Amino acid sequence: MNLLSLVFVNLFRNPLRTLLTMASIAVALFLFCALGGVLDTLGDAVKFGSESRLATRNAISLVFPMPLSYRDKIAAVPGIRRIAVQNWFGGRDPVNPHEFFAQFAVDPENFFPMYRNELKIVAGSPPQAEVALPADLDPKLAAFMAEQTGCVVNDELLRRMKWTLGQTIHLDGTIYPGSWPFTIRAVFHSATPSFGGNTMLFHFKYLEQNGMGGHGFAGVYKLELENPDHAADIARQVDALFENSSAATHTETERAFAAGFVSMYGNIPFVLRLIGLAVVFAILLVAANTMVMAVRERTSEVGVLKTLGFADGTVFTIVLLEAAVITLGGGILGSVGAKLLIDRSHFNAGGALPPMTVHWSSVRAGIVVAAVIGAASGLIPAWQSARLRIVDALRRVD
Amino acid sequence: MAIPISYNLRNLFQRPVSTLTTMVGFGLTVMIFIGALALASGFKAALKKSGSPDNAIVVRKGADSEISSGLSREATDIIRGGPEVATTPDGHGLTSADVVVLTNQPRLGQPGYSNLTVRGIDPSSLALRDQVRITDGRMFAPGSDEIIVGRRIAPRFAHCALGDKMRFGPRDFTVVGHFEAAGSSFESEVWGDNAVLMPVFRGEVFESVTFRMKDPGRFEQVRKTLEADPRLGVDVHRESDWYTQQAGVLATVIGIMGFFITLIMAVGAVFGAMNTMFAAVGSRTREIAVLQILGFSPFSVMVSFMIESLFLALMGGALGCLMALPINGIVTSTTNFTSFSEVAFAFRITWVGIAIGLIFAAGMGLAGGFLPSLAAASRPLAKSVREL
Numbered sequence: 001m002n003l004l005s006l007v008f009v010n011l012f013r014n015p016l017r018t019l020l021t022m023a024s025i026a027v028a029l030f031l032f033c034a035l036g037g038v039l040d041t042l043g044d045a046v047k048f049g050s051e052s053r054l055a056t057r058n059a060i061s062l063v064f065p066m067p068l069s070y071r072d073k074i075a076a077v078p079g080i081r082r083i084a085v086q087n088w089f090g091g092r093d094p095v096n097p098h099e100f101f102a103q104f105a106v107d108p109e110n111f112f113p114m115y116r117n118e119l120k121i122v123a124g125s126p127p128q129a130e131v132a133l134p135a136d137l138d139p140k141l142a143a144f145m146a147e148q149t150g151c152v153v154n155d156e157l158l159r160r161m162k163w164t165l166g167q168t169i170h171l172d173g174t175i176y177p178g179s180w181p182f183t184i185r186a187v188f189h190s191a192t193p194s195f196g197g198n199t200m201l202f203h204f205k206y207l208e209q210n211g212m213g214g215h216g217f218a219g220v221y222k223l224e225l226e227n228p229d230h231a232a233d234i235a236r237q238v239d240a241l242f243e244n245s246s247a248a249t250h251t252e253t254e255r256a257f258a259a260g261f262v263s264m265y266g267n268i269p270f271v272l273r274l275i276g277l278a279v280v281f282a283i284l285l286v287a288a289n290t291m292v293m294a295v296r297e298r299t300s301e302v303g304v305l306k307t308l309g310f311a312d313g314t315v316f317t318i319v320l321l322e323a324a325v326i327t328l329g330g331g332i333l334g335s336v337g338a339k340l341l342i343d344r345s346h347f348n349a350g351g352a353l354p355p356m357t358v359h360w361s362s363v364r365a366g367i368v369v370a371a372v373i374g375a376a377s378g379l380i381p382a383w384q385s386a387r388l389r390i391v392d393a394l395r396r397v398d
Numbered sequence: 399m400a401i402p403i404s405y406n407l408r409n410l411f412q413r414p415v416s417t418l419t420t421m422v423g424f425g426l427t428v429m430i431f432i433g434a435l436a437l438a439s440g441f442k443a444a445l446k447k448s449g450s451p452d453n454a455i456v457v458r459k460g461a462d463s464e465i466s467s468g469l470s471r472e473a474t475d476i477i478r479g480g481p482e483v484a485t486t487p488d489g490h491g492l493t494s495a496d497v498v499v500l501t502n503q504p505r506l507g508q509p510g511y512s513n514l515t516v517r518g519i520d521p522s523s524l525a526l527r528d529q530v531r532i533t534d535g536r537m538f539a540p541g542s543d544e545i546i547v548g549r550r551i552a553p554r555f556a557h558c559a560l561g562d563k564m565r566f567g568p569r570d571f572t573v574v575g576h577f578e579a580a581g582s583s584f585e586s587e588v589w590g591d592n593a594v595l596m597p598v599f600r601g602e603v604f605e606s607v608t609f610r611m612k613d614p615g616r617f618e619q620v621r622k623t624l625e626a627d628p629r630l631g632v633d634v635h636r637e638s639d640w641y642t643q644q645a646g647v648l649a650t651v652i653g654i655m656g657f658f659i660t661l662i663m664a665v666g667a668v669f670g671a672m673n674t675m676f677a678a679v680g681s682r683t684r685e686i687a688v689l690q691i692l693g694f695s696p697f698s699v700m701v702s703f704m705i706e707s708l709f710l711a712l713m714g715g716a717l718g719c720l721m722a723l724p725i726n727g728i729v730t731s732t733t734n735f736t737s738f739s740e741v742a743f744a745f746r747i748t749w750v751g752i753a754i755g756l757i758f759a760a761g762m763g764l765a766g767g768f769l770p771s772l773a774a775a776s777r778p779l780a781k782s783v784r785e786l
Contacts, residue, residue: 017673024669031662060567060599061502061513063465063738090466100647175466177459177631248567250502260502263510264733266740271437271730275430275659282426282663286670289419293677 003314007321014294018326021290025330025373026337028283029366033338035276036362039269044192044357046259052228053114054235055257056221059248062088066247068208068216073241074223079234082224084110085204087217091171091180093161101157103171103200105207108145108152109134114224119196122155124186125166144185151182151202155189156346156355176211197355222254280369287377291323295381302385303393316386323378324371331370335363401689401698406706409678410713417710420674424714424759425721427663432722432747432755434656437730440746441652442645445734447582449641452614453526454482456607456624459631463644463737464498464605473630477607482620484610486525493609494523497592499599500739501566504556514555515739516545516566516599517584518592526610529582535560535575540591546575548585550729550742564588567598583641586731586742608637644736664762667714671766675707679774686774687782700775704767711763715756722747722755 011018056074058064065087075083089103106112112119113136124140131146133139144150153163163169168183182202190196208216223238225231235251242249252260295302302315339358346355410417449455456477461467469477474495484492497518502511521540524530538544545564552558563570571590579585596602611620621634635643679686686699694702731742 017676020669020673020676024666024673027662027666027669031659031666034662035659059502061500063500063513064599092462172460174460174462177461244568246568260511263505263508264512264740266508266512266732267730268732275433278426278430279663279666282423283666285419285423286666286673289416289423289670290673292415293673297681 003318003321006318007325010294010298010318010322011325017290017294021287021326022330022333024286025283025327025370026334028279028286029331029334029370030338030341031279031334032276032369033335033358033362033366034342034356035272035279036365037338037342037356037358038272040359040362041356042262042265042269046255046262050254051231052225053254054223054225054231054238054251055254056223056238056249056251057219057257059239059250062219064247065217065219066221066242066249068218070242070247070249071218071221074221074238077234077237077241079226079230080223081226082110082114084114084222084224085218085220086111086222087204087207087219088175089171089173089202089207090175091173093169094172094179095169096161099161101161101198101200103151103202105204106201107204108141108201109137111201111222112137112141114222115196118191119188120191121152122187122189123165141186147183147185148203148206149181149183150185151200152186152188153184153200154197155187157198157200158184158187173211176207178211180210223251280373284373284376287323287327287373288380290326291319291377291381294322295319295385299385299388299393302388303390306388306390306393312386316382319382319385320375320378323382324374327370327374327377328367331367331373335366335370338366339363401694401702403705406702406709409682409706410710413678416674416677420671420710421714421717423667423670424711424762425717427660427667427762428715428718428755428759429721430663431656431660431758432719432751433725433745434652434660435751435754436722436725436745436747438649438652438656439748439751440743441734441741442642442649443746444581444583444586444741444743445641445645446638447529447580447641448584449637449639450610451636451638453608453610453637454617454620454634455637455640456609456630456632456634457605459625459633461633464496465500465738467498467605468600469495469604469607469630469632471602471604473632474604474607476627476629477624477632478609480609480620480624482609482612482616482623484612490522490525491609492523492526493607494520494526495592495604495607497596497599497603498605499595503564506554506556506558512555512733513739514551515587515737516595517587517589518595519589521591526608527579527584529580530584531578532575533578535573538574538590541594542591543569543571543594544574545571545588545590546577547573548587548589548742549576549578550581550585550744551587551731551740552576554731554740554742558588566595569598581744583644583734583741583743586740644734647736648732648734660758664758668762668766671707671711671763672770674710675703675767675770676773678706679703679770682774683777683782686777687779690779691783696775700771703771703774704764707767707771708760708763711759711766712756714763715759718759719752719755 058066071083085107087105089105091103121138121140125143127142127146131142133142144152163184165184165187168181170179170181172179225234231253238251239249305315342356342358457467458469478491478493486492499516500513501516503514504511533549538546547558557564558573560573562573617636624630624632624634689699725745726747727744729742729744731740734741
């Protein structure tokens, strides 16, 4: 008979208690990993941006647009391969007013080639007429390119809003007043959910002609560079162009631009970490309580083991192993469960966050936490039973 | 006949370690629960206090926040000259046409930038927002490039101390005062003179007009008249409703997150309580048998154990309330994605929150105590006695 079978016999001596403790540890580590997942998801949003692209916005804040005439001036800066326009629309679907999603007006002939690796066109309406498409544009976009009120929708969003390809939807503009019709002409899939997920894209021309009163304005310019090593230099050159104009610009890498959004969450990540800590402490108590109870009712057994010749160290190991099996078992169940469940649920807090994912690193952190809890909760009872003198152990009857 | 409650109380103190750990487990859950409620209610309160039911706010039709609004000078003149606008005794209209913009400013104390709301107001209309008081320095001088900063946001952004210069577009503005506004979201804003701020930002555009109504009871008529005016193209909201609605999305997200986190923690705490109560029942087989022999019915035994579990949970709940109390009043901040700007607000623990927390604890106690109590009551007497 080896040590491990002794441990297992002990575990099954009160199966309900073992089960309850494991379950509460599993539940707590599920929560721990879910909170870690929120932080992971926010971190992903930062990582999406490419270091080889730049984003130019108005220096005051994103809310202020820049004249469309900047486009050609920026494009003339050496080292810029391509420039695309992106403008926030801020529309709301009156059919589902509580479903939030992003709409951007873009110039498709530049925008889609720039994001060819991030946005994969998965479906498109058949074109009404033969259109000559630029070579670097996906042929499935033909119908969209031919129709100014056409739009391209993310596949997840399409499913969530129960739209179909070819359907015409109406959005109420919050910034550009009125009811705007759009016809869904293509569907895209986002390679990374933090970019393009929950998003609808449409023709910038449509917005310019119907919403801007003839004055062309752009919210953000996206710049694709020939050589990413020159990013900082080019950003400086672009901003220098408009330094003394009425709309000064701020140019940064797309990654820094994305990081700006995450820093807007302010103290929330800190609060989540704090809650994670409280959760860990709470389960530590549950586990410690169980181990103390489990060992206390076995005092005389420990005496018997020692009488039979088990060394103090062996008794110590048996109790510690028991705690480890309970906490690690529960921990692995909860952590891996969180990964599987949350990744599959695509939970996005009503559109406020990108779809949640839990990284394996968070799962690993959860399992490490479980191991530490196992050690911490088992240590005192293990030490007590190792120290116990046989006479005391056998004298106590209850 | 019921078993005396003192029996249960004494039992709880018989096993102090186990009672204490279970209590703290309950306590932490209730603490997080109350904390989430306090976060949501603090945020809602900050926005709710910004609006008064006596005021009306006018924005462009369809705008869901002031930054997505825009009103021409003609439109604002028509609104401000309307017959429903209340006046001060000296004949001044109680109204302000505001320039509201977001500026991206570096944070203090944590890395990154965030959006800070800058509001240009009519300097003559401070009476409209009577909750505003200067706490430090002085009011900005009309027509000057001076600004005042809300008390809650001042420690969170760079360049907000008295005498600092803050740059908006091409111009520098000097901070001359800090103000409080009864804890409302105005304390998260920077205020200056609208006539000076307007040309710095968008040019001839106002974002909203707010006015005190002569008769707040006639709001519906005021709204219909203005919204029907073809020269305007506006939506009219009661100011209190407008700001409550600004809290909408974020308050919902906090609510969902809080509920989700607490629910999971509650499941864990209930399992822990079941463990403790099963142990309590298991170690008292003899006592239970004696109680039954004395004539207590199995039902009273069950009720007695349920009460014990309830006590345990309520003590934990009370502990949780105590642990949560220090967070009351702590100021935190995040971006309100409706207005796209940073809002600083204080955790706000309410009596309702505490009551809900205790009820929640009681619920967890009953859920955790039910099965062990049932086990205690349904144990056959003969079997227990034989083991004596």
